[in-house]
Amino acid sequence: MSTILDAKIPDGSLVEKWTKFRSNVPLVNPANKRNLEIIVVGTGLAGASAAASLAELGYTVKAFCFQDSPRRAHSIAAQGGINAAKNYQNDGDSTYRLFYDTIKGGDYRAREANVHRLAEVSANIIDQCVAQGVPFARDYGGLLKNRSFGGTQVKRTFYAAGQTGQQLLLGAYSSLQRQIGLGNVKMYTRHEMLDVVMVDGKARGIIARDLISGKLERHFGHAVLLCTGGYGNVFYLSTNAMGSNVTAAWKAHRKGALFGNPCFTQIHPTCIPVSGDHQSKLTLMSESLRNDGRIWVPKQKGDTRPANDIPEEERDYYLERRYPAFGNLVPRDIASRAAKERCDAGYGVGASKMAVYLDFRSNLINKYGRAEASKLGIDNPDEETLIRLGRAVVKEEYGNLFDMYKQITGEDPYETPMRIYPAVHYTMGGLWVDYNLMTTVKGLYALGEANFSDHGANRLGASALMQGLADGYFVLPYTIGAYLAAEIKTKAISTDAPEFVEAEKAVQERITQFLSIKGKKSVDNFHKRLGKIMWEQCGMSRSAEGLKGAIADIQALRKEFYSDVFVPGDADEFNPELEKAGRVADFIELGELMCVDALQREESCGGHFREEFQTPDGEALRDDEKYAYVSAWEFKDTSQWELHKEELVYENIKIAQRSYK
Amino acid sequence: MEGNMNLTLKVWRQKNAKSEGRFETFDVKGISEDMSFLEMFDVLNERLISETKEPIAFDHDCREGICGMCSMYINGHPHGPKQTTTCQLHMRSFKSGDTITVEPWRAAAFPVIKDLAVNRSSFDRIIASGGFVSVNTGNARDANSLPIPKENADLAFMAAACIGCGACVAACKNASAMLFTSAKVSQLSLLPQGQAERQMRAEKMVAQMDAEGFGACTNTGACEAECPKGISIENIARMNREYLSASVSSNKEY
Numbered sequence: 017m018s019t020i021l022d023a024k025i026p027d028g029s030l031v032e033k034w035t036k037f038r039s040n041v042p043l044v045n046p047a048n049k050r051n052l053e054i055i056v057v058g059t060g061l062a063g064a065s066a067a068a069s070l071a072e073l074g075y076t077v078k079a080f081c082f083q084d085s086p087r088r089a090h091s092i093a094a095q096g097g098i099n100a101a102k103n104y105q106n107d108g109d110s111t112y113r114l115f116y117d118t119i120k121g122g123d124y125r126a127r128e129a130n131v132h133r134l135a136e137v138s139a140n141i142i143d144q145c146v147a148q149g150v151p152f153a154r155d156y157g158g159l160l161k162n163r164s165f166g167g168t169q170v171k172r173t174f175y176a177a178g179q180t181g182q183q184l185l186l187g188a189y190s191s192l193q194r195q196i197g198l199g200n201v202k203m204y205t206r207h208e209m210l211d212v213v214m215v216d217g218k219a220r221g222i223i224a225r226d227l228i229s230g231k232l233e234r235h236f237g238h239a240v241l242l243c244t245g246g247y248g249n250v251f252y253l254s255t256n257a258m259g260s261n262v263t264a265a266w267k268a269h270r271k272g273a274l275f276g277n278p279c280f281t282q283i284h285p286t287c288i289p290v291s292g293d294h295q296s297k298l299t300l301m302s303e304s305l306r307n308d309g310r311i312w313v314p315k316q317k318g319d320t321r322p323a324n325d326i327p328e329e330e331r332d333y334y335l336e337r338r339y340p341a342f343g344n345l346v347p348r349d350i351a352s353r354a355a356k357e358r359c360d361a362g363y364g365v366g367a368s369k370m371a372v373y374l375d376f377r378s379n380l381i382n383k384y385g386r387a388e389a390s391k392l393g394i395d396n397p398d399e400e401t402l403i404r405l406g407r408a409v410v411k412e413e414y415g416n417l418f419d420m421y422k423q424i425t426g427e428d429p430y431e432t433p434m435r436i437y438p439a440v441h442y443t444m445g446g447l448w449v450d451y452n453l454m455t456t457v458k459g460l461y462a463l464g465e466a467n468f469s470d471h472g473a474n475r476l477g478a479s480a481l482m483q484g485l486a487d488g489y490f491v492l493p494y495t496i497g498a499y500l501a502a503e504i505k506t507k508a509i510s511t512d513a514p515e516f517v518e519a520e521k522a523v524q525e526r527i528t529q530f531l532s533i534k535g536k537k538s539v540d541n542f543h544k545r546l547g548k549i550m551w552e553q554c555g556m557s558r559s560a561e562g563l564k565g566a567i568a569d570i571q572a573l574r575k576e577f578y579s580d581v582f583v584p585g586d587a588d589e590f591n592p593e594l595e596k597a598g599r600v601a602d603f604i605e606l607g608e609l610m611c612v613d614a615l616q617r618e619e620s621c622g623g624h625f626r627e628e629f630q631t632p633d634g635e636a637l638r639d640d641e642k643y644a645y646v647s648a649w650e651f652k653d654t655s656q657w658e659l660h661k662e663e664l665v666y667e668n669i670k671i672a673q674r675s676y677k
Numbered sequence: 678m679e680g681n682m683n684l685t686l687k688v689w690r691q692k693n694a695k696s697e698g699r700f701e702t703f704d705v706k707g708i709s710e711d712m713s714f715l716e717m718f719d720v721l722n723e724r725l726i727s728e729t730k731e732p733i734a735f736d737h738d739c740r741e742g743i744c745g746m747c748s749m750y751i752n753g754h755p756h757g758p759k760q761t762t763t764c765q766l767h768m769r770s771f772k773s774g775d776t777i778t779v780e781p782w783r784a785a786a787f788p789v790i791k792d793l794a795v796n797r798s799s800f801d802r803i804i805a806s807g808g809f810v811s812v813n814t815g816n817a818r819d820a821n822s823l824p825i826p827k828e829n830a831d832l833a834f835m836a837a838a839c840i841g842c843g844a845c846v847a848a849c850k851n852a853s854a855m856l857f858t859s860a861k862v863s864q865l866s867l868l869p870q871g872q873a874e875r876q877m878r879a880e881k882m883v884a885q886m887d888a889e890g891f892g893a894c895t896n897t898g899a900c901e902a903e904c905p906k907g908i909s910i911e912n913i914a915r916m917n918r919e920y921l922s923a924s925v926s927s928n929k930e931y
C-alpha cells in the first residue's frame with residue numbers, strides 16, 4: 017500500500033534544526049566504537065571523506081572500490097568548482113542565500129531541512145580541504161579566489177583551475193590513505209559489491225567480487241554505507257567515467273530500499289558534441305567557462321560561414337536575449353533546453369548542426385586583455401596584443417580544459433569558438449534517504465550522488481562536490497550515531513550465517529547465468545541500444561506516448577539480453593566483460609523505472625521536461641498542487657513498482673514560478 | 678566502418694600474473710582519426726567478441742586524462758608519442774599502414790594482472806606512508822586565516838596535478854618512482870599546512886618507495902619527458918633537499 021514517508025526531520029526552526037540535532041544525537045563511547053564495524057562501498061568524495069572521518073572517530077572501517085585505487089573514483093573528473101557560503105567576496109552571500117539558490121535552482125523539489133544543513137556546513141568543507149593541502153586558486157594577496165556558477169548572482173565557487181574534483185578527491189584520498197596506514201581502515205580496491213546482506217531486517221554486510229581473482233567474498237558490518245556515485249551511464253553516452261554504474265544502489269533497491277525521483281537527470285549544456293558512432297563517452301566543458309564565454313548561434317538559419325566570419329550583429333546570443341538577468345549563467349536545465357530549441361529550429365552549427373558556439377574572444381580581449389594591458393601600462397594595445405595577454409590569463413584559469421578540447425576536436429578554442437551541445441551529466445535521483453541519510457532499509461545509508469539528495473529536479477553547478485563532502489565529512493559521522501548507539505551490544509555476525517551463504521549463492525548463480533547464455537551480441541551492443549531509447553524518450557524532453565513506447569522497448573531489450581548476450585571468459589579471472597554484463601543488466605531495469613517515474617510525473621520541473629506541460633514561452637510548467645512530493649519507488653517484482661510519497665513542505669521559502677529573466 | 682585507417686597492432690597478451698606473456702598480431706580496419714586510442718581498442722574488442730574470442734583486457738575509466746587509470750606502453754613510450762594519456766591520444770597521431778606495438782607498463786613494482794592491465798597499489802602504499810597532512814575532520818581553522826603566496830600555491834598546484842598513472846615509472850630504465858613520490862612531497866612542503874610533518878614525510882615516503890622495489894633515480898629525465906601532466910623534475914630536486922635536511926637534522930621527534 018502506498019504510504020507517506022517520514023523523513024525524520026528534526027523539530028525547531030530551520031536554522032536551529034541541525035545544531036539541535038547535533039547536540040541531542042546519541043553518542044557512542046570511544047571504547048565501543050572500535051567494536052562497531054562499518055562498511056563503506058565507494059571511495060569517491062562521499063565515500064573517502066566518510067571512511068576517513070569515521071576511522072578518525074574510532075570506528076572500524078572496511079572500504080571498497082572497483083578501480084585500482086580510491087584516487088581514481090569518478091569524482092576525480094569534476095572540473096569547475098565547489099560552492100561554499102563563505103562570503104569572502106563581500107558580495108552579499110550567506111547561508112540563507114546558498115540555501116535559497118539551491119532550493120530555487122532545484123525547481124522546488126528538494127527538502128528544505130537538508131538543503132539548509134548543506135549550506136550550513138559548506139564553509140567547513142573549504143576549511144577542511146585547505147588544511148589538507150588542497151591547492152585552491154589564490155590571488156596575489158595569497159587569499160582564496162572565487163568564480164561564478166549558474167543560477168546564482170554571487171561568486172561563491174572555489175576552484176583549482178579546471179581540476180577541482182581532482183584536488184578535492186586527492187585531499188580526501190590522502191586522509192583515507194592515512195587511516196589505512198594507521199590500520200583503521202581496511203581498503204579493498206578492485207572489488208565490486210554485488211549484493212547487500214540482510215539479517216533480521218537490517219543491512220549487515222555485503223557480497224563483493226574480487227575483480228582480479230573473481231572470488232566472491234562475504235563481509236560483515238554493523239552498518240553499510242553506499243557512496244557509489246550516479247547512474248548517468250544508463251544513457252550509454254554521458255560525461256561519467258566508463259565504469260560509473262548503478263549496481264550497488266540497484267541491489268539495495270531490490271532488497272527494499274526505495275528509489276527516489278529516478279527520472280531526475282541533469283543534461284549539462286556545455287559538452288563536446290558527438291562526433292561518430294565509435295564514441296564511447298562525452299566530454300564536459302566545465303560550466304565555469306560560462307563565466308567567460310558567451311553562447312551564440314547565427315541569426316540566419318543554416319549559416320555555413322566559419323564562426324569568426326560572422327559579424328557581431330548577425331549573432332544571436334540567445335541566452336542573453338531570453339534571460340537578461342542571468343544571461344549565460346542560467347541554470348543548466350534552462351541552458352540545455354535553449355540550446356536544443358535553437359538546434360531543432362535549424363540554427364545549429366558544425367557538421368552535424370547539433371551544436372552551438374561558446375565563444376571566449378570578447379572576454380579574452382575586453383575583460384582579461386585590457387586588464388593585463390593596463391597592469392603592464394600598455395597604452396592603446398592592438399587586438400593581437402590584447403588576445404595574447406588575455407590568453408595567458410585564460411590559460412591559468414582553464415588551461416587543461418582548452419587543451420582537452422583541442423586534443424579531442426583538433427581545433428584551438430583560443431582561436432575559434434568551442435562547439436558545444438548538451439549531454440547527460442548527473443543524476444539528481446537516487447536512493448531515497450531520510451534526514452540521517454538512511455535509506456528505507458535499516459542500517460543502510462546512501463551518500464553523495466548515490467542518494468536522491470539535495471538538488472531537487474535540477475542541481476546547480478559546483479553543488480555536487482559540496483554535497484558529497486558535506487555528507488561524508490560533516491553529516492553522516494553525526495547521524496550514524498543515532499543508529500549505532502543502539503547497536504553496541506550487537507556482536508559481529510559470522511559470515512557463515514545462512515543469510516550470507518544464501519546471498520553469495522544468488523550472486524554466484526547470476527554470474528553463471530551471464531556466462532552460460534552464450535548468445536551472439538556483446539554487452540555494449542545492448543548498452544548502446546538502451547542508451548538510445550533513454551536519450552530519445554527520457555532525455556531532454558519527454559512525452560506520455562514516447563515514454564510508454566520506451567517502457568515496452570526496454571522490456572523487450574531485457575528479454576533479448578537474457579537470451580542473446582555473449583559474455584566471454586570465465587568467472588574466476590579478471591574479466592571486464594563480465595563486470596559490464598552485470599552493470600548493463602541493472603541499467604536495463606533502472607531505465608524502465610526511470611520511464612515509469614517520468615510518465616507518472618505529469619508536470620515539468622527542472623530537468624524533467626514533459627512536452628505536454630510547458631508555459632507559452634516554452635518554460636517548465638510545474639504543478640505544485642499535485643506534484644510537490646518526492647516519488648519513492650518500491651521494487652515489487654520485475655517491471656512492478658509501487659509508488660510512495662514524501663510530501664515536500666515549504667515553511668521558509670515561498671514556492672514560486674522559477675524566473676531567471 | 679567509420680574511417681579509412683588500417684593498422685597492424687602487436688599487442689601483449691598474458692592470461693594472469695603467473696603465466697608467460699607473448700605478442701599477438703591483429704589487423705584493424707576502418708579506423709577514423711577522430712577516435713581515441715582506446716576507442717580503437719573498443720572496435721578491436723567488439724570484433725574479437727563477435728568472433729567469440731577473448732577481448733584484450735586494459736585499464737581505463739574517465740577517458741578524460743584525469744583518473745590516471747589508462748596505461749598503455751605504445752611504440753616504446755608510455756601513453757604513446759604525445760605527452761598525454763592513452764585515453765586522450767587520438768588516432769590522428771598515426772598514419773594508415775602503421776604497425777603499433779602495445780605493451781603494459783613494465784616494472785617489478787607493477788605486476789601484470791592480465792594483458793595490458795597492471796597492479797599499481799604500490800603507489801597507494803607510498804601515499805599511505807606519509808603523503809598527507811595529519812588533520813582530522815573538524816580540526817581546521819578558517820581557510821583564509823593563512824594566506825599563501827601565490828607563487829607557492831601555483832607550484833604546489835602544479836605538483837598536485839599528478840594523476841598517479843605510473844608513466845614516469847614505465848619511462849624510467851630503472852623503474853624509479855621518484856617523480857611520483859617527489860610530486861606529493863613537493864606539494865605539501867610548499868604549503869604552510871605541510872610544515873609540521875615535513876621531515877618525517879620525505880623520509881617515510883622514500884623508505885616505502887624503496888621497500889616496494891622501485892629502482893634508484895639516475896636523473897635521466899625520461900620521466901618528465903613522458904609525464905602526461907608535465908610534472909617537473911624540479912620536484913625531485915626539492916624532495917632530495919627535503920630528504921637530506923631530514924636525515925642530517927637531529928631533532929626528529931616522532
Ligand SMILES: Cc1cc2nc3c(=O)[nH]c(=O)nc-3n(C[C@H](O)[C@H](O)[C@H](O)COP(=O)(O)OP(=O)(O)OC[C@H]3O[C@@H](n4cnc5c(N)ncnc54)[C@H](O)[C@@H]3O)c2cc1C
Pocket residue numbers: 057058059060061062063080081082083086089090091092093094095096097098099180181207208209210243244245246255256257260261263264300302441442463464465466477478479480481482484
Ligand atoms: C565531468 C564531470 C565534471 C563535474 N564537475 C563538477 C563540478 O565542477 N562541481 C561539482 O560540484 N560537481 C561536478 N560534477 C559532479 C560530481 O563530480 C559528482 O557528482 C561527484 O563527484 C560524485 O561523487 P561520489 O563520491 O558520490 O561518487 P563517485 O566519485 O562516482 O564515486 C563512486 C565510488 O563508488 C565506487 N563504486 C561504485 N559502484 C561500486 C560497487 N558496486 N562496488 C564497489 N565500489 C563501487 C567507485 O569505485 C567509486 O569509488 C562533475 C561530474 C562530471 C561527470
Ligand code: FES
Pocket residue numbers: 736737738739740741742743744745746747762763764765
Ligand atoms: S582513462 Fe582516465 S586518464 Fe585515461
